Amino acid sequence: MRELLGQPRLIGRLEERLIRGEASHAYLISGPRSIGKHTFALRIAQTLLCQTGRTPGGCGTCLACRKIERGAHPDVRSIERPPDKERISIEQVREMERDLALKPLEGEYRVVIVDDAAELSPDAQHSLLKTLEEPPRHAVLLIITRTPQGIEETIVSRCQPLAMRPVPTQRLRAYLFERTADAELADLVAPLAQGRPGAAIVLAADEAERTRRLAMLDELFDLVGMRLIDRFGFANRAAQAAAKDRPGLEARLTLWLELLRDACVGNAVTPLHPDRVERTTRLAAVAGNRRLARTAALLTRLRDDLDRNSNARTALELLMLDLPYAPEFERAA
Ligand SMILES: [Zn+2]
Known part of the structure; x- marks a missing residue:
């Protein structure tokens, strides 16, 4: 998948299933901060909704892929904690659920990204669980969190696990060199980034x-x-x-x-x-x-x-x- 480092086995298996049209209704994307969980979720959504047919990670250039990238696709909804709140509220989850029940507007799926599920209020977790128990046919939920221990076991058990691992330093170094064409910078930054592409990009800049x-x-x-x-x-x-x-x-x-x-x-x-x-x-x-x-x-x-x-x-x-x-x-x- 585009711009997604490491995770070869994880992604390989998933791509096959998505391309065959065998998406699960819910995935739990876990892994440390800055490892690329949100990017992974976007690439899954793009794989499912890309207009060029089923391209792993999406083509990145069609209208659907571009809309997903900038958060403007009507069939892809992201719920996050509002910056001024402690939690993702039950109202946010209910609003998402009303939307999710409707037929997709542009593609075959409606995709929901919950980032970060550990920030769901207890009520919101409960409400989300109901959707996970009986998801609409066209629904794909991408639940993001750092560690599955942070959320209700009942939610975890209804999701396909996608655990992201730190990216090897050599791979990060190569990636940084591709982006910056600065070998010295890549050598310096890669060992400081702890296998996290997001951290590497911040540190390089x-x-x-x-x-x-x-x-x-x-x-x-x-x-x-x-x-x-x-x-x-x-x-x-x-x-x-x-x-x-x-x-x-x-x-x-x-x-x-x-x-x-x-x-x-x-x-x-x-x-x-x-x-x-x-x-x-x-x-x-x-x-x-x-x-x-x-x-x-x-x-x-x-x-x-x-x-x-x-x-x-x-x-x-x-x-x-x-x-x-x-x-x-x-x-x-
Ligand atoms: Zn596309």
């Missing part, structure tokens, strides 16, 4: 954000060289920042995890952060692989718990206690 991520990588080594009292000071500041910027904290923890992974695996595989290899190797030498693997396991758990709205400060403090200490990493004042 935003130098300040790039600098911030590079600094996040260095923080891990600085922390290893810090005494507990300084680490707690750091945790305190990071927790305050996380109150306004949760994705920033997630990115930070993921980058640290990637460094610990590089340190643990050593020369066995290609490093995720080639520019930091000298320091990850040193870290492994002073702390030991097992010790680092333990910290990595804790870090994974803490990061995944953040998805379930755990307390950022507690998570960071636990991590500060567990990180190995090595004075040679102390930053010269």
